[in-house]
Amino acid sequence: MEIIVDRAKCTSLGICESLAPDVFEVDDNGELVLKAATVPDGLRDDVEAAIAGCPTEALRLRD
Amino acid sequence: MGASPERIVVVGASLAGLRAVEAARKAGFGGPVTLIGAEDHLPYDRPPLSKAYLDEGDPVTPWFRTADHLTGELGIDLRLGTPASALDTASRTVVVGRDEIPYDVAVIATGARPRTLPGADGLAGVHTLRTLDDARAVRAALDAGARTVVVGAGFIGSEVASGARKRGLPVTVVEAMPTPLVRAVGEAMGQRCAALHRANGTDLRCGVGVAGFEGDGRVERVRLSDGTAVEADLVVVGVGAQPATGWLAGSGVTLDDGVVCDATLATGGPGVYAAGDVARWHNPLFDRPMRLEHWTSAAEQGAAAVRNALDPSAARPYETVPYFWSDWYDTRIQFVGVPTADEVVVVEDGSGAAGGRQVALYREGDRLVGALTVNGQSVIMKYRGLIMRRTSWADALDFARARREA
Numbered sequence: 317m318e319i320i321v322d323r324a325k326c327t328s329l330g331i332c333e334s335l336a337p338d339v340f341e342v343d344d345n346g347e348l349v350l351k352a353a354t355v356p357d358g359l360r361d362d363v364e365a366a367i368a369g370c371p372t373e374a375l376r377l378r379d
Numbered sequence: 380m381g382a383s384p385e386r387i388v389v390v391g392a393s394l395a396g397l398r399a400v401e402a403a404r405k406a407g408f409g410g411p412v413t414l415i416g417a418e419d420h421l422p423y424d425r426p427p428l429s430k431a432y433l434d435e436g437d438p439v440t441p442w443f444r445t446a447d448h449l450t451g452e453l454g455i456d457l458r459l460g461t462p463a464s465a466l467d468t469a470s471r472t473v474v475v476g477r478d479e480i481p482y483d484v485a486v487i488a489t490g491a492r493p494r495t496l497p498g499a500d501g502l503a504g505v506h507t508l509r510t511l512d513d514a515r516a517v518r519a520a521l522d523a524g525a526r527t528v529v530v531g532a533g534f535i536g537s538e539v540a541s542g543a544r545k546r547g548l549p550v551t552v553v554e555a556m557p558t559p560l561v562r563a564v565g566e567a568m569g570q571r572c573a574a575l576h577r578a579n580g581t582d583l584r585c586g587v588g589v590a591g592f593e594g595d596g597r598v599e600r601v602r603l604s605d606g607t608a609v610e611a612d613l614v615v616v617g618v619g620a621q622p623a624t625g626w627l628a629g630s631g632v633t634l635d636d637g638v639v640c641d642a643t644l645a646t647g648g649p650g651v652y653a654a655g656d657v658a659r660w661h662n663p664l665f666d667r668p669m670r671l672e673h674w675t676s677a678a679e680q681g682a683a684a685v686r687n688a689l690d691p692s693a694a695r696p697y698e699t700v701p702y703f704w705s706d707w708y709d710t711r712i713q714f715v716g717v718p719t720a721d722e723v724v725v726v727e728d729g730s731g732a733a734g735g736r737q738v739a740l741y742r743e744g745d746r747l748v749g750a751l752t753v754n755g756q757s758v759i760m761k762y763r764g765l766i767m768r769r770t771s772w773a774d775a776l777d778f779a780r781a782r783r784e785a
Contacts, residue, residue, distance in 0.1 A: 334764060369678065371678075
Protein backbone atom coordinates (compact mmCIF):
# COMPACT_ATOMS: atom_id res chain seq x y z
CA MET A 317 0.00 0.00 0.00
CA GLU A 318 1.36 3.35 -1.10
CA ILE A 319 1.08 6.34 1.24
CA ILE A 320 -0.21 9.48 -0.47
CA VAL A 321 0.13 13.01 0.94
CA ASP A 322 -2.06 15.73 -0.52
CA ARG A 323 0.41 18.60 -0.27
CA ALA A 324 -2.33 21.15 -0.90
CA LYS A 325 -4.09 20.02 2.26
CA CYS A 326 -1.17 19.18 4.56
CA THR A 327 -0.35 21.93 7.06
CA SER A 328 2.29 19.95 8.95
CA LEU A 329 0.42 19.76 12.24
CA GLY A 330 2.40 16.60 12.91
CA ILE A 331 -0.27 14.36 14.39
CA CYS A 332 0.75 11.66 11.90
CA GLU A 333 4.32 11.87 13.17
CA SER A 334 3.23 11.34 16.76
CA LEU A 335 1.16 8.28 15.79
CA ALA A 336 3.57 6.71 13.29
CA PRO A 337 7.02 8.26 13.80
CA ASP A 338 8.75 5.64 11.65
CA VAL A 339 6.69 6.71 8.65
CA PHE A 340 6.06 10.45 9.00
CA GLU A 341 8.29 13.31 10.09
CA VAL A 342 7.92 17.08 9.91
CA ASP A 343 11.28 18.60 8.92
CA ASP A 344 12.93 21.85 9.94
CA ASN A 345 11.24 23.68 7.09
CA GLY A 346 7.86 22.59 8.37
CA GLU A 347 7.35 20.13 5.51
CA LEU A 348 6.01 16.63 6.00
CA VAL A 349 8.56 14.00 4.95
CA LEU A 350 7.56 10.41 4.22
CA LYS A 351 10.19 8.09 5.67
CA ALA A 352 8.55 5.18 3.84
CA ALA A 353 6.73 5.25 0.52
CA THR A 354 4.64 2.21 1.35
CA VAL A 355 3.21 0.92 4.62
CA PRO A 356 6.01 -0.93 6.45
CA ASP A 357 5.35 -4.43 7.81
CA GLY A 358 3.60 -4.30 11.14
CA LEU A 359 2.75 -0.59 10.97
CA ARG A 360 -0.59 -0.78 9.18
CA ASP A 361 -2.57 0.13 12.33
CA ASP A 362 -0.30 3.06 13.13
CA VAL A 363 -0.54 4.43 9.60
CA GLU A 364 -4.32 4.05 9.62
CA ALA A 365 -4.46 5.92 12.93
CA ALA A 366 -2.35 8.67 11.37
CA ILE A 367 -4.69 8.88 8.39
CA ALA A 368 -7.74 9.05 10.66
CA GLY A 369 -5.97 11.53 12.95
CA CYS A 370 -5.08 14.08 10.29
CA PRO A 371 -7.13 17.25 10.89
CA THR A 372 -6.84 18.31 7.25
CA GLU A 373 -7.53 14.84 5.80
CA ALA A 374 -4.35 15.08 3.76
CA LEU A 375 -3.35 11.41 3.98
CA ARG A 376 -4.62 8.28 2.25
CA LEU A 377 -3.50 4.86 1.04
CA ARG A 378 -3.46 3.65 -2.55
CA ASP A 379 -3.29 -0.01 -3.62
CA MET B 380 -27.12 -4.58 28.44
CA GLY B 381 -27.82 -8.18 27.48
CA ALA B 382 -28.34 -8.21 23.73
CA SER B 383 -26.14 -6.28 21.35
CA PRO B 384 -27.25 -2.67 20.85
CA GLU B 385 -29.86 -1.98 18.21
CA ARG B 386 -30.04 1.80 18.11
CA ILE B 387 -27.38 4.47 18.48
CA VAL B 388 -28.10 8.13 19.15
CA VAL B 389 -25.27 10.65 19.00
CA VAL B 390 -26.08 14.07 20.46
CA GLY B 391 -23.92 16.82 19.00
CA ALA B 392 -23.03 17.08 15.31
CA SER B 393 -19.56 18.54 15.43
CA LEU B 394 -16.25 16.69 15.21
CA ALA B 395 -16.72 14.22 18.09
CA GLY B 396 -20.27 13.39 17.03
CA LEU B 397 -19.30 12.94 13.41
CA ARG B 398 -16.43 10.63 14.31
CA ALA B 399 -18.79 8.67 16.55
CA VAL B 400 -21.29 7.92 13.77
CA GLU B 401 -18.49 7.14 11.33
CA ALA B 402 -16.89 4.76 13.82
CA ALA B 403 -20.21 2.99 14.35
CA ARG B 404 -20.43 2.16 10.67
CA LYS B 405 -16.74 1.31 10.47
CA ALA B 406 -17.25 -1.16 13.32
CA GLY B 407 -19.92 -2.85 11.21
CA PHE B 408 -22.94 -1.55 13.10
CA GLY B 409 -25.87 -1.78 10.66
CA GLY B 410 -28.75 -0.54 12.82
CA PRO B 411 -30.28 2.92 13.03
CA VAL B 412 -27.87 5.74 13.89
CA THR B 413 -29.26 9.20 14.65
CA LEU B 414 -27.05 12.29 14.72
CA ILE B 415 -28.59 15.30 16.46
CA GLY B 416 -27.23 18.80 15.85
CA ALA B 417 -28.42 22.08 17.37
CA GLU B 418 -27.35 24.11 14.35
CA ASP B 419 -28.95 24.00 10.92
CA HIS B 420 -25.57 23.30 9.35
CA LEU B 421 -24.04 20.01 8.37
CA PRO B 422 -21.01 19.11 10.49
CA TYR B 423 -18.07 21.45 9.89
CA ASP B 424 -14.55 21.86 11.18
CA ARG B 425 -13.95 24.57 13.76
CA PRO B 426 -10.19 25.33 13.84
CA PRO B 427 -10.23 27.06 10.42
CA LEU B 428 -13.01 29.44 11.54
CA SER B 429 -10.59 31.60 13.50
CA LYS B 430 -7.74 31.07 11.01
CA ALA B 431 -7.98 30.72 7.21
CA TYR B 432 -11.72 31.43 7.16
CA LEU B 433 -11.05 35.02 8.28
CA ASP B 434 -8.55 35.73 5.50
CA GLU B 435 -9.33 38.10 2.66
CA GLY B 436 -10.81 36.61 -0.50
CA ASP B 437 -13.53 34.02 -0.95
CA PRO B 438 -13.89 31.99 2.21
CA VAL B 439 -13.90 28.22 2.02
CA THR B 440 -16.46 26.76 4.41
CA PRO B 441 -14.80 23.78 6.12
CA TRP B 442 -17.60 21.23 5.72
CA PHE B 443 -16.59 17.76 6.82
CA ARG B 444 -18.94 15.67 4.67
CA THR B 445 -21.79 16.14 2.24
CA ALA B 446 -25.38 15.41 3.20
CA ASP B 447 -25.38 12.65 0.57
CA HIS B 448 -22.40 10.99 2.18
CA LEU B 449 -23.91 11.09 5.66
CA THR B 450 -27.46 10.10 4.86
CA GLY B 451 -26.87 8.07 1.69
CA GLU B 452 -23.59 6.25 2.07
CA LEU B 453 -23.52 6.00 5.86
CA GLY B 454 -27.29 5.80 6.32
CA ILE B 455 -27.31 8.28 9.20
CA ASP B 456 -30.60 9.78 10.37
CA LEU B 457 -29.59 13.46 10.52
CA ARG B 458 -31.60 15.67 12.89
CA LEU B 459 -30.25 19.17 12.42
CA GLY B 460 -31.51 22.54 13.60
CA THR B 461 -32.95 21.59 16.98
CA PRO B 462 -30.90 20.79 20.07
CA ALA B 463 -31.64 17.78 22.22
CA SER B 464 -33.50 19.01 25.29
CA ALA B 465 -33.33 15.97 27.58
CA LEU B 466 -31.80 12.57 28.15
CA ASP B 467 -33.66 9.97 30.19
CA THR B 468 -31.37 7.17 31.27
CA ALA B 469 -34.28 5.21 32.78
CA SER B 470 -36.43 5.05 29.66
CA ARG B 471 -33.35 5.32 27.42
CA THR B 472 -34.62 8.13 25.28
CA VAL B 473 -33.33 11.44 23.99
CA VAL B 474 -35.82 14.27 23.54
CA VAL B 475 -35.53 16.48 20.47
CA GLY B 476 -38.32 18.95 19.87
CA ARG B 477 -41.49 16.89 20.26
CA ASP B 478 -39.79 13.59 19.50
CA GLU B 479 -38.46 11.02 21.90
CA ILE B 480 -35.77 8.97 20.24
CA PRO B 481 -35.01 5.60 21.86
CA TYR B 482 -31.42 4.39 22.17
CA ASP B 483 -29.39 1.46 23.38
CA VAL B 484 -26.20 3.45 23.02
CA ALA B 485 -26.08 7.22 23.42
CA VAL B 486 -22.98 9.35 22.88
CA ILE B 487 -23.06 12.82 24.44
CA ALA B 488 -20.98 15.14 22.27
CA THR B 489 -22.64 18.51 22.79
CA GLY B 490 -19.36 20.37 23.10
CA ALA B 491 -18.95 23.68 24.88
CA ARG B 492 -20.54 27.08 24.73
CA PRO B 493 -18.49 30.26 24.68
CA ARG B 494 -18.68 32.44 27.76
CA THR B 495 -20.15 35.86 27.14
CA LEU B 496 -19.84 39.22 28.87
CA PRO B 497 -22.67 41.16 30.47
CA GLY B 498 -23.84 44.36 28.82
CA ALA B 499 -23.55 43.22 25.23
CA ASP B 500 -27.10 41.94 24.82
CA GLY B 501 -28.88 43.53 21.91
CA LEU B 502 -25.75 45.33 20.77
CA ALA B 503 -24.79 44.48 17.19
CA GLY B 504 -21.11 43.95 16.44
CA VAL B 505 -20.28 42.00 19.60
CA HIS B 506 -19.60 38.35 18.89
CA THR B 507 -18.16 35.18 20.27
CA LEU B 508 -16.45 32.89 17.77
CA ARG B 509 -17.36 29.25 17.92
CA THR B 510 -19.95 28.53 15.25
CA LEU B 511 -19.96 28.98 11.50
CA ASP B 512 -22.57 31.73 11.89
CA ASP B 513 -20.27 33.53 14.35
CA ALA B 514 -17.40 33.26 11.88
CA ARG B 515 -19.52 34.61 9.02
CA ALA B 516 -20.44 37.63 11.12
CA VAL B 517 -16.85 38.29 12.19
CA ARG B 518 -15.65 37.91 8.61
CA ALA B 519 -18.25 40.31 7.32
CA ALA B 520 -17.14 42.92 9.85
CA LEU B 521 -13.49 42.47 8.87
CA ASP B 522 -14.47 42.76 5.20
CA ALA B 523 -16.04 46.10 6.12
CA GLY B 524 -12.73 47.24 7.66
CA ALA B 525 -13.77 47.04 11.28
CA ARG B 526 -11.74 48.57 14.05
CA THR B 527 -11.50 45.47 16.18
CA VAL B 528 -11.36 44.89 19.91
CA VAL B 529 -10.67 41.37 21.08
CA VAL B 530 -11.53 40.57 24.68
CA GLY B 531 -9.30 37.79 25.99
CA ALA B 532 -5.79 37.06 24.73
CA GLY B 533 -6.37 33.32 24.58
CA PHE B 534 -6.00 31.26 21.45
CA ILE B 535 -9.24 32.16 19.70
CA GLY B 536 -8.86 35.86 20.47
CA SER B 537 -5.23 35.89 19.40
CA GLU B 538 -6.08 34.19 16.12
CA VAL B 539 -8.78 36.77 15.43
CA ALA B 540 -6.27 39.54 16.18
CA SER B 541 -3.85 37.90 13.75
CA GLY B 542 -6.53 37.72 11.07
CA ALA B 543 -7.41 41.37 11.49
CA ARG B 544 -3.76 42.48 11.43
CA LYS B 545 -3.18 40.42 8.27
CA ARG B 546 -5.76 42.68 6.66
CA GLY B 547 -3.99 45.74 8.05
CA LEU B 548 -6.84 46.61 10.42
CA PRO B 549 -6.29 48.19 13.84
CA VAL B 550 -6.67 45.68 16.68
CA THR B 551 -6.70 46.04 20.43
CA VAL B 552 -6.56 42.95 22.61
CA VAL B 553 -7.79 43.36 26.17
CA GLU B 554 -6.64 40.72 28.65
CA ALA B 555 -7.75 40.65 32.28
CA MET B 556 -4.70 38.73 33.51
CA PRO B 557 -1.27 40.40 33.76
CA THR B 558 0.11 37.75 31.37
CA PRO B 559 -1.86 36.12 28.57
CA LEU B 560 -2.32 32.35 28.53
CA VAL B 561 -0.97 31.83 32.04
CA ARG B 562 -3.26 28.88 32.68
CA ALA B 563 -2.66 27.37 29.25
CA VAL B 564 1.12 27.61 28.99
CA GLY B 565 2.49 29.24 32.16
CA GLU B 566 4.06 32.63 32.87
CA ALA B 567 7.31 32.50 30.90
CA MET B 568 5.83 31.29 27.66
CA GLY B 569 2.75 33.48 28.09
CA GLN B 570 5.11 36.48 28.03
CA ARG B 571 6.75 35.23 24.86
CA CYS B 572 3.42 34.73 23.17
CA ALA B 573 2.41 38.24 24.18
CA ALA B 574 5.52 39.55 22.45
CA LEU B 575 4.22 38.16 19.15
CA HIS B 576 1.21 40.48 19.37
CA ARG B 577 3.32 43.52 20.04
CA ALA B 578 5.77 42.63 17.25
CA ASN B 579 2.87 42.52 14.81
CA GLY B 580 1.29 45.83 15.65
CA THR B 581 -1.50 44.60 17.90
CA ASP B 582 -2.24 46.86 20.85
CA LEU B 583 -2.16 44.34 23.72
CA ARG B 584 -3.41 45.63 27.06
CA CYS B 585 -2.97 43.24 29.97
CA GLY B 586 -4.35 43.42 33.48
CA VAL B 587 -7.35 45.35 32.21
CA GLY B 588 -10.98 44.29 32.25
CA VAL B 589 -14.00 45.37 30.26
CA ALA B 590 -16.19 47.82 32.18
CA GLY B 591 -18.89 48.05 29.54
CA PHE B 592 -19.90 48.51 25.94
CA GLU B 593 -21.25 51.70 24.42
CA GLY B 594 -23.20 52.24 21.25
CA ASP B 595 -26.61 53.00 19.86
CA GLY B 596 -27.88 49.60 18.76
CA ARG B 597 -24.42 48.77 17.47
CA VAL B 598 -21.17 48.77 19.40
CA GLU B 599 -19.13 51.96 19.08
CA ARG B 600 -16.66 51.70 21.93
CA VAL B 601 -15.47 49.46 24.73
CA ARG B 602 -14.94 51.01 28.15
CA LEU B 603 -12.11 49.47 30.11
CA SER B 604 -11.56 49.07 33.84
CA ASP B 605 -8.61 51.49 33.79
CA GLY B 606 -10.93 54.31 32.76
CA THR B 607 -9.87 54.37 29.12
CA ALA B 608 -12.05 53.50 26.14
CA VAL B 609 -11.33 51.98 22.74
CA GLU B 610 -13.35 52.75 19.61
CA ALA B 611 -14.65 49.59 17.99
CA ASP B 612 -16.86 48.40 15.13
CA LEU B 613 -16.27 44.76 15.98
CA VAL B 614 -15.78 43.14 19.36
CA VAL B 615 -14.84 39.49 19.56
CA VAL B 616 -15.17 37.97 23.02
CA GLY B 617 -12.84 35.03 23.58
CA VAL B 618 -13.00 34.38 27.31
CA GLY B 619 -13.30 30.62 27.34
CA ALA B 620 -16.10 28.13 27.10
CA GLN B 621 -18.29 26.03 29.35
CA PRO B 622 -19.38 22.47 28.66
CA ALA B 623 -22.88 22.35 27.18
CA THR B 624 -24.55 20.22 29.83
CA GLY B 625 -27.65 22.24 30.71
CA TRP B 626 -29.89 19.82 28.82
CA LEU B 627 -28.66 16.93 31.00
CA ALA B 628 -30.06 18.27 34.29
CA GLY B 629 -32.03 15.48 35.95
CA SER B 630 -30.83 12.88 33.46
CA GLY B 631 -29.02 10.81 36.04
CA VAL B 632 -25.68 11.44 34.33
CA THR B 633 -23.06 12.85 36.70
CA LEU B 634 -22.04 16.42 35.90
CA ASP B 635 -18.99 18.26 37.24
CA ASP B 636 -17.63 20.83 34.80
CA GLY B 637 -18.58 18.41 32.03
CA VAL B 638 -20.02 14.91 31.83
CA VAL B 639 -18.05 12.73 34.21
CA CYS B 640 -16.74 9.54 32.58
CA ASP B 641 -14.39 6.72 33.45
CA ALA B 642 -11.27 5.94 31.42
CA THR B 643 -13.35 4.20 28.74
CA LEU B 644 -15.57 7.32 28.33
CA ALA B 645 -18.55 5.55 29.95
CA THR B 646 -20.74 7.82 32.07
CA GLY B 647 -22.22 5.15 34.31
CA GLY B 648 -25.66 5.59 32.77
CA PRO B 649 -26.44 2.35 30.91
CA GLY B 650 -25.12 2.63 27.35
CA VAL B 651 -24.32 6.32 27.76
CA TYR B 652 -20.87 7.57 26.78
CA ALA B 653 -19.42 11.04 26.25
CA ALA B 654 -16.82 12.50 23.90
CA GLY B 655 -15.20 15.78 23.00
CA ASP B 656 -15.28 19.14 24.81
CA VAL B 657 -18.16 18.08 27.04
CA ALA B 658 -16.45 14.97 28.44
CA ARG B 659 -14.48 14.93 31.68
CA TRP B 660 -12.80 11.55 31.64
CA HIS B 661 -10.00 9.86 33.51
CA ASN B 662 -6.85 10.04 31.39
CA PRO B 663 -4.69 7.09 32.53
CA LEU B 664 -1.53 8.59 31.05
CA PHE B 665 -1.62 11.40 33.62
CA ASP B 666 -3.80 9.54 36.13
CA ARG B 667 -6.25 12.41 36.51
CA PRO B 668 -9.59 13.59 35.21
CA MET B 669 -9.38 15.97 32.26
CA ARG B 670 -11.73 17.89 30.06
CA LEU B 671 -10.07 19.01 26.83
CA GLU B 672 -11.27 21.42 24.19
CA HIS B 673 -8.90 20.17 21.53
CA TRP B 674 -9.43 18.89 18.02
CA THR B 675 -7.39 15.70 18.33
CA SER B 676 -9.00 14.40 21.50
CA ALA B 677 -12.50 15.22 20.25
CA ALA B 678 -11.91 13.21 17.09
CA GLU B 679 -10.36 10.28 18.90
CA GLN B 680 -12.88 10.24 21.75
CA GLY B 681 -15.84 10.23 19.36
CA ALA B 682 -14.57 7.06 17.74
CA ALA B 683 -13.35 5.47 20.98
CA ALA B 684 -16.65 6.07 22.80
CA VAL B 685 -18.65 4.25 20.13
CA ARG B 686 -16.21 1.37 19.87
CA ASN B 687 -16.33 0.89 23.64
CA ALA B 688 -20.11 1.25 23.73
CA LEU B 689 -20.62 -1.38 21.05
CA ASP B 690 -18.41 -3.90 22.83
CA PRO B 691 -18.16 -2.96 26.53
CA SER B 692 -16.50 -6.24 27.48
CA ALA B 693 -13.55 -5.29 25.27
CA ALA B 694 -13.63 -1.58 26.19
CA ARG B 695 -10.24 0.10 26.08
CA PRO B 696 -9.24 3.08 28.19
CA TYR B 697 -8.70 6.22 26.16
CA GLU B 698 -5.38 7.79 27.01
CA THR B 699 -3.79 10.69 25.24
CA VAL B 700 -1.17 13.40 25.40
CA PRO B 701 -3.25 16.55 24.89
CA TYR B 702 -2.26 18.48 21.78
CA PHE B 703 -3.29 21.83 20.45
CA TRP B 704 -1.98 24.26 17.92
CA SER B 705 -2.61 27.91 17.18
CA ASP B 706 -1.52 30.09 14.28
CA TRP B 707 -0.60 33.67 15.16
CA TYR B 708 0.62 35.94 12.38
CA ASP B 709 3.30 33.85 10.65
CA THR B 710 3.99 31.83 13.76
CA ARG B 711 2.76 28.42 14.78
CA ILE B 712 2.38 27.70 18.48
CA GLN B 713 2.04 24.05 19.49
CA PHE B 714 1.55 22.51 22.90
CA VAL B 715 1.60 18.88 23.98
CA GLY B 716 0.85 17.54 27.45
CA VAL B 717 -0.28 19.47 30.51
CA PRO B 718 0.86 22.93 31.65
CA THR B 719 0.37 22.44 35.40
CA ALA B 720 4.04 22.05 36.11
CA ASP B 721 6.44 22.22 39.04
CA GLU B 722 8.97 23.81 36.70
CA VAL B 723 9.12 25.20 33.17
CA VAL B 724 12.49 25.33 31.44
CA VAL B 725 13.12 27.10 28.15
CA VAL B 726 15.48 24.75 26.30
CA GLU B 727 15.65 26.62 22.99
CA ASP B 728 15.33 30.38 22.78
CA GLY B 729 15.30 31.80 19.30
CA SER B 730 13.02 34.64 20.32
CA GLY B 731 15.52 37.21 19.07
CA ALA B 732 15.19 36.19 15.43
CA ALA B 733 12.14 36.37 13.18
CA GLY B 734 10.85 32.84 12.77
CA GLY B 735 13.17 31.70 15.55
CA ARG B 736 12.29 28.53 17.36
CA GLN B 737 11.40 28.48 21.03
CA VAL B 738 10.94 25.34 23.05
CA ALA B 739 9.83 25.08 26.67
CA LEU B 740 9.55 21.86 28.67
CA TYR B 741 7.23 21.26 31.62
CA ARG B 742 8.20 19.09 34.58
CA GLU B 743 5.98 17.43 37.14
CA GLY B 744 7.85 15.42 39.77
CA ASP B 745 10.61 13.66 37.87
CA ARG B 746 8.64 13.34 34.67
CA LEU B 747 8.30 15.34 31.47
CA VAL B 748 4.60 16.27 31.22
CA GLY B 749 4.46 19.06 28.66
CA ALA B 750 6.23 20.84 25.81
CA LEU B 751 5.49 24.08 24.05
CA THR B 752 7.07 25.15 20.82
CA VAL B 753 6.97 28.34 18.81
CA ASN B 754 8.02 27.59 15.22
CA GLY B 755 9.02 24.14 16.40
CA GLN B 756 7.12 21.88 14.05
CA SER B 757 10.01 19.49 13.58
CA VAL B 758 10.40 18.79 17.30
CA ILE B 759 6.98 19.07 18.93
CA MET B 760 5.83 15.56 18.08
CA LYS B 761 9.08 14.06 19.27
CA TYR B 762 8.26 15.53 22.67
CA ARG B 763 4.74 14.16 22.40
CA GLY B 764 6.28 10.75 21.94
CA LEU B 765 8.51 11.25 24.98
CA ILE B 766 5.53 12.25 27.12
CA MET B 767 3.51 9.29 25.84
CA ARG B 768 6.34 6.96 26.86
CA ARG B 769 6.42 8.56 30.34
CA THR B 770 9.98 9.78 29.83
CA SER B 771 11.89 11.08 32.84
CA TRP B 772 12.77 14.75 33.14
CA ALA B 773 16.49 14.01 33.03
CA ASP B 774 16.14 12.04 29.78
CA ALA B 775 13.97 14.80 28.30
CA LEU B 776 16.63 17.41 29.05
CA ASP B 777 19.25 15.14 27.46
CA PHE B 778 17.06 14.82 24.39
CA ALA B 779 16.66 18.59 24.21
CA ARG B 780 20.41 19.11 24.48
CA ALA B 781 21.07 16.63 21.69
CA ARG B 782 18.48 18.34 19.45
CA ARG B 783 19.99 21.76 20.14
CA GLU B 784 23.47 20.58 19.28
CA ALA B 785 22.35 18.64 16.21
